Amino acid sequence: MKAAQKAIRWFTNMSLNIRPIALTRSHFTYYPSVLGTGVKMNMFNAINNALDLALSVDKSALLFGEDVGFGGVFRCSVNLREKYGKERVFNSPLCEQGIAGFAIGVANTGATAIAEIQFADYIFPSFDQIVNEAAKYRYRSGGLFDCGSLTFRVPCGAVGHGALYHSQSPEAYFAHTPGLRVVVPRGPIKAKGLLLACIRDPNPCIVFEPKTLYRAAVEEVPTKYYTSELGKADILRKGKDVTLIGWGTQVHVLLEVAELAKRYFNIDCEVIDLVSILPWDTNAICTSAKKTGRVIIAHEAPLTQGFGSELASYIQEKCFLNLEAPVMRVTGWDTPFPHVFEPFYLPDKHRCLSAITEIFNY
Amino acid sequence: MSFLRKSVHLLGAVARQQHHLKSVGGAISSAARDFSSEPSNNFGNFPGAKAPFVNKLKLIHPEDYAPIPIYRVMDQDGYIADETQDPQLSRDVVEKMFRDMLLLNTMDKILYESQRQGRISFYMTNFGEEASHIGSAAALEMRDLIYGQYREAGVLVWRGFRIDQFIDQCYGNVDDLGRGKQMPVHYGSRELNFVTISSPLSTQMPQAVGAAYAMKLKPDNDACVVCYFGEGASSEGDAHAAFNFAATLGCPVILFCRNNGFAISTPSHEQYKGDGIAGRGPMGYGIATIRVDGTDVFAVYNAMKEAREYVLRENKPVVFEALAYRVGHHSTSDDSTAYRPAEEIEVWNNEEHPISKLKKYMVHKGWFDEADETAFIKDIRKQVLKQIAVSEKKLKPNWREMFEGVYAEMPEHLLDQQKQLEKHIEAHKDKYPLKNFQQ
Numbered sequence: 001m002k003a004a005q006k007a008i009r010w011f012t013n014m015s016l017n018i019r020p021i022a023l024t025r026s027h028f029t030y031y032p033s034v035l036g037t038g039v040k041m042n043m044f045n046a047i048n049n050a051l052d053l054a055l056s057v058d059k060s061a062l063l064f065g066e067d068v069g070f071g072g073v074f075r076c077s078v079n080l081r082e083k084y085g086k087e088r089v090f091n092s093p094l095c096e097q098g099i100a101g102f103a104i105g106v107a108n109t110g111a112t113a114i115a116e117i118q119f120a121d122y123i124f125p126s127f128d129q130i131v132n133e134a135a136k137y138r139y140r141s142g143g144l145f146d147c148g149s150l151t152f153r154v155p156c157g158a159v160g161h162g163a164l165y166h167s168q169s170p171e172a173y174f175a176h177t178p179g180l181r182v183v184v185p186r187g188p189i190k191a192k193g194l195l196l197a198c199i200r201d202p203n204p205c206i207v208f209e210p211k212t213l214y215r216a217a218v219e220e221v222p223t224k225y226y227t228s229e230l231g232k233a234d235i236l237r238k239g240k241d242v243t244l245i246g247w248g249t250q251v252h253v254l255l256e257v258a259e260l261a262k263r264y265f266n267i268d269c270e271v272i273d274l275v276s277i278l279p280w281d282t283n284a285i286c287t288s289a290k291k292t293g294r295v296i297i298a299h300e301a302p303l304t305q306g307f308g309s310e311l312a313s314y315i316q317e318k319c320f321l322n323l324e325a326p327v328m329r330v331t332g333w334d335t336p337f338p339h340v341f342e343p344f345y346l347p348d349k350h351r352c353l354s355a356i357t358e359i360f361n362y
Numbered sequence: 363m364s365f366l367r368k369s370v371h372l373l374g375a376v377a378r379q380q381h382h383l384k385s386v387g388g389a390i391s392s393a394a395r396d397f398s399s400e401p402s403n404n405f406g407n408f409p410g411a412k413a414p415f416v417n418k419l420k421l422i423h424p425e426d427y428a429p430i431p432i433y434r435v436m437d438q439d440g441y442i443a444d445e446t447q448d449p450q451l452s453r454d455v456v457e458k459m460f461r462d463m464l465l466l467n468t469m470d471k472i473l474y475e476s477q478r479q480g481r482i483s484f485y486m487t488n489f490g491e492e493a494s495h496i497g498s499a500a501a502l503e504m505r506d507l508i509y510g511q512y513r514e515a516g517v518l519v520w521r522g523f524r525i526d527q528f529i530d531q532c533y534g535n536v537d538d539l540g541r542g543k544q545m546p547v548h549y550g551s552r553e554l555n556f557v558t559i560s561s562p563l564s565t566q567m568p569q570a571v572g573a574a575y576a577m578k579l580k581p582d583n584d585a586c587v588v589c590y591f592g593e594g595a596s597s598e599g600d601a602h603a604a605f606n607f608a609a610t611l612g613c614p615v616i617l618f619c620r621n622n623g624f625a626i627s628t629p630s631h632e633q634y635k636g637d638g639i640a641g642r643g644p645m646g647y648g649i650a651t652i653r654v655d656g657t658d659v660f661a662v663y664n665a666m667k668e669a670r671e672y673v674l675r676e677n678k679p680v681v682f683e684a685l686a687y688r689v690g691h692h693s694t695s696d697d698s699t700a701y702r703p704a705e706e707i708e709v710w711n712n713e714e715h716p717i718s719k720l721k722k723y724m725v726h727k728g729w730f731d732e733a734d735e736t737a738f739i740k741d742i743r744k745q746v747l748k749q750i751a752v753s754e755k756k757l758k759p760n761w762r763e764m765f766e767g768v769y770a771e772m773p774e775h776l777l778d779q780q781k782q783l784e785k786h787i788e789a790h791k792d793k794y795p796l797k798n799f800q801q
Binding site: 060062087088090092093095097098100101102103104105106107108109111113125128129132133136137138139140141142143144145146148178179181201202203231279282 | 507509538539540541543544548550551552557558560562565567568569570571572573574575576577579599600602603604606607610611766767768769770771773774775776
């Protein structure tokens, strides 16, 4: 425990010393969650802390993936091999379908498997194992076997210049698969709580971690064990005029948009972090939509068949009489995620703000 | 997989802290780096392979290697060639082997026919591969965990899966352990440590490896994992993943390939060019390997005994290739005479058949009784036919179970959908086969 805490403190101090350099171009301003207690951590520190706790409370827990042993390419598993041994924290060969299949097998025996896919962009080779196997294990065996003690950690989302294969947000592919839980944290406190909840949840879970937040997001994170409720959305800002729904990094874009809308147009935005993509919190969304009568959904992933489509059609079906305007979606374009054009691709605050003016002019 | 994995600092979020990353790298103890090697005059000092230098260019050809030999205990006339290899199994055990093979064979014949008559939707027989099932299962302990493909019903027979359990699964009725959710022959049994079969080929292979790894870490572990798959399935990426993970992570798993010459219509010479599946083991993945005559129940038994001891002693995998011939059609949806001559099938159905070989052995031993065999087959036929009549009449599970088991607990949206269907069915009762389902 001591070593890990030391490491966390070291990393925390380290990140405090960082001065943003001119090259940094970030499409969002980070809005930290404030609990008033805990230790300052960035998101990778918080995840490291969560993994540390998971490994210490559950002796059967294993942590593995590509380059996990030395600490991970995003430093999330740093010091854990030293602390828990190379039998429990280890590198796998470079093969995503193997990582996923191996993880399912570990979970079949009842042991806890925490598997890392290095980038969400590379989760597709394991698509068959996740969709045909992990998601259907309990169902197809009539409950004789399951792989519920399995969690995938998967860095996702835009990062500035990740281009096609270091920027993707594939949550919608998995949201079409009954049997999975899919969650996306917006910052360190949530990342730790969701990860610990997923590790303990008796269903196979995927945690998509927006990688741009690993270092950029800093909050005071409680050091003790805690979990965040799965399947529950968070209302981050109360408002009466329009509901803005997002998840991951996009939540911070929307929080800024809400401020701008208030300042320039005197529009009161309700900002909701969906948190759980599957199963998702229909109550929170519909309650808000019925109250405001206007809904804008924003996500980095492409428009067509993005998870926004599911939300929009559900809201349309359940809140039809309360809607003052059609549900709008502000998303990535239906193109691969580009390199130099990233500033034009993302659903940034300007596009979200114009959607607000549009929805009020409808 | 990312080509950037070692140069991830190119990414903006990380680039800002590059110098810190470097100091992290420096903090890793040199003990953690186990790729350093002793310099040598004759050997290359590359981390990727340990091998001597040569000064003459030579392409290594597959023909430079002799094929891995096929281990056999009993010839096709039922005689043991080398007495030291006789497993010396008691009459009881040999009789159980024989009867289990007959049971499987008899049940297969009737269920195959019942599919032809449209009584069950689908079936796959095990003809010609009975010995690799029974021989391997007999060498294992019940605590050993089995992952299969779909043509391993004999393993279940050996472990005590009952005729009614087989047939209830094929009918997906209320007594099916799998609750009527999967196609016929997708058996599973928690009690018998046999993981439920699924249709996607080879997916069970890396899973078996992961299970073996987790079992290895249990204190005083004395159970291994056995993973069955066909030679066609070995072409899938998951097979590669399983072989490589099993070797690098040191897993007590027996990777048991049933090489029966065909993947549906595709003959094995269109499946691979190397020395079968066994040929991939030692040089390819660094795995101890055995190739056996899969029509010889004693060869399979001996080799499995040895493999089991080895994987548990060493915490390392074994590649096990049992050569046989798929005597039956691939499935009830296949007519195999469309792609292979009937005469070829005949040879394997008679003199090279595993059951006839064991029968000859028993004759030599004086353990075989013709009348006994006839009576046994007759009895099994009767049991199977009776069970078909019973299983066929049983109700299917309550249709509401369709929504169960998707998650550990039913989430709200599924409860909601279940209620929607309930309401719909209430209004349109006559449109659905409700009388066949438990209420």
